Amino acid sequence: MGAFVLLLVIIAAVAIMAIGMYNSLVTLRNRCDNGWSQIDVQLRRRYDLIPNLVETVKGYAKHEREVFEKVTQARAAAVNAQTVKEHGQADNMLTGALKSLFAVAENYPELKANQNFLMLQEELAGTESKVAYARQFYNDTVMKFNMRQQVFPSSLIANMFGFKPREYYQIEDEIAKGPVKVQF
Amino acid sequence: MYEQISRNKWKSAALVGFFMAFIFLLVWFFEYVTGWGKGGLVLAVAVAMGTAAVGYYSSDKIVLTISRARPVAKEEFPYLYNVVEGLALAAGIPTPKCYVIEDTAPNAFAAGRKPETASICVTTGILEKLNRVELEGVIAHEMSHIKNYDVRLQTVVVVMAGIVALLSDWMMRSFMWGGGRRRGRGRDNAGGAEGILVLVGLALAILSPFIATIIQLAVSRKREFLADASSAQLTRYPAGLASALRKISADTEPLEAANKATAHLYIVNPLKNLKGGNSGLNRLFSTHPPIEERIAALEKM
Numbered sequence: 371m372g373a374f375v376l377l378l379v380i381i382a383a384v385a386i387m388a389i390g391m392y393n394s395l396v397t398l399r400n401r402c403d404n405g406w407s408q409i410d411v412q413l414r415r416r417y418d419l420i421p422n423l424v425e426t427v428k429g430y431a432k433h434e435r436e437v438f439e440k441v442t443q444a445r446a447a448a449v450n451a452q453t454v455k456e457h458g459q460a461d462n463m464l465t466g467a468l469k470s471l472f473a474v475a476e477n478y479p480e481l482k483a484n485q486n487f488l489m490l491q492e493e494l495a496g497t498e499s500k501v502a503y504a505r506q507f508y509n510d511t512v513m514k515f516n517m518r519q520q521v522f523p524s525s526l527i528a529n530m531f532g533f534k535p536r537e538y539y540q541i542e543d544e545i546a547k548g549p550v551k552v553q554f
Numbered sequence: 555m556y557e558q559i560s561r562n563k564w565k566s567a568a569l570v571g572f573f574m575a576f577i578f579l580l581v582w583f584f585e586y587v588t589g590w591g592k593g594g595l596v597l598a599v600a601v602a603m604g605t606a607a608v609g610y611y612s613s614d615k616i617v618l619t620i621s622r623a624r625p626v627a628k629e630e631f632p633y634l635y636n637v638v639e640g641l642a643l644a645a646g647i648p649t650p651k652c653y654v655i656e657d658t659a660p661n662a663f664a665a666g667r668k669p670e671t672a673s674i675c676v677t678t679g680i681l682e683k684l685n686r687v688e689l690e691g692v693i694a695h696e697m698s699h700i701k702n703y704d705v706r707l708q709t710v711v712v713v714m715a716g717i718v719a720l721l722s723d724w725m726m727r728s729f730m731w732g733g734g735r736r737r738g739r740g741r742d743n744a745g746g747a748e749g750i751l752v753l754v755g756l757a758l759a760i761l762s763p764f765i766a767t768i769i770q771l772a773v774s775r776k777r778e779f780l781a782d783a784s785s786a787q788l789t790r791y792p793a794g795l796a797s798a799l800r801k802i803s804a805d806t807e808p809l810e811a812a813n814k815a816t817a818h819l820y821i822v823n824p825l826k827n828l829k830g831g832n833s834g835l836n837r838l839f840s841t842h843p844p845i846e847e848r849i850a851a852l853e854k855m
Contacts, residue, residue, distance in 0.1 A: 401646075405646070493636070495636070496633070496639070499636070499690075500639055500640040502640075503644035503788075504643045507643060507644055507646050
């Protein structure tokens with residue numbers, strides 16, 4: 371009788387622990403999804419700002435066709451990106467193209483004094499830093515989620531319910547270095 | 555980070571427990587020394603708790619009002635909003651409401667019990683005098699206060715210290731006129747023990763507000779260090795906040811809207827002229843750790 375009660379207690383304890391681990395995995399997975407959608411929102415905001423910006427700059431600097439094309443192409447590539455990796459690469463291309471656009475703008479003092487241009491510039495700078503912060507949050511969350519799937523004993527639960535590790539959202543330098551190896 | 559938040563919540567609970575015990579002790583002496591009986595006591599504690607509840611639920615509005623802060627829209631301050639929104643993303647909390655104080659002295663504070671209803675308030679001076687990375691450091695510091703539930707802990711501690719001060723004040727008054735009456739009724743056990751207890755009660759009444767204040771300030775200083783560390787974690791650039799702290803503390807303009815009651819909220823103590831040296835007593839009674847120590851801690855990261 372005593373042994374039976376003990377067994378019941380042990381089973382109950384293990385079940386509670388398993389439920390706790392499962393729930394924390396689900397919470398982290400949702401947090402990853404949320405983090406990703408936050409990046410997505412900011413990236414979209416950025417893509418929406420670019421046509422306006424190009425139009426404003428065109429008004430003052432008609433002859434810089436090359437730069438405009440580069441920006442437009444980079445934007446199209448970024449909008450059509452599918453996977454996390456593609457998003458990262460397209461985004462880096464776009465950042466480079468925008469840099470050259472702003473470098474061109476430097477040569478046109480009238481443009482630099484344009485209220486609309488200044489506002490767009492601030493919006494874009496703000497959105498870019500938001501993308502960076504959203505990415506930071508996403509990557510931190512992914513790290514926690516992946517780690518939880520690898521450490522014992524929650525790895526057992528993760529395997530049982532088929533949790534998959536998430537991909538990091540990498541930026542230029544990190545891609546060049548190859549995937550980051552995380553060891554525990 | 556999440557571990558730190560739960561530790562913070564646990565600490566608030568422990569502090570509240572400690573203060574409760576302290577208040578209970580005071581109340582016990584209060585009852586023993588004065589002849590008021592239970593009724594008056596219950597009333598006193600109820601009044602104190604009521605005040606505490608009002609303070610707890612509307613502390614942010616009160617603080618923002620007395621600091622003469624006004625809510626601003628994104629169209630008016632796009633730069634401020636972009637920085638705040640970015641760091642809210644980094645911290646993974648909803649974007650707080652932004653308030654601005656029209657004052658050239660650079661400073662900032664956060665208010666609100668929980669991330670969902672929090673506000674961040676900055677002076678127009680800080681927007682003019684800091685560059686983007688510095689402002690990000692400052693806003694990240696305030697964001698950390700919100701995310702770590704510092705404002706709640708701080709409010710609870712302030713309210714508790716207030717209750718202790720109130721009780722001790724009542725006790726002092728009752729010594730003036732209530733104590734004699736009780737002794738007159740002559741239902742004491744032993745005169746000697748009574749005398750000692752009265753002395754202890756008197757000592758408690760005098761010392762307790764100081765003890766409460768010292769605890770409150772110690773908590774405040776600890777939270778400042780923690781928020782600095784979390785700020786660096788959010789921006790991944792501690793040098794930004796270090797440079798901002800240097801600029802803010804070098805600025806000699808006083809912030810008119812700040813007073814002793816709200817000074818502990820700001821990122822840097824706005825009452826600079828009140829700040830003495832760096833001696834032991836000054837440190838014990840200051841709301842913020844010395845700026846040099848905060849900068850040194852940031853530079854070591």
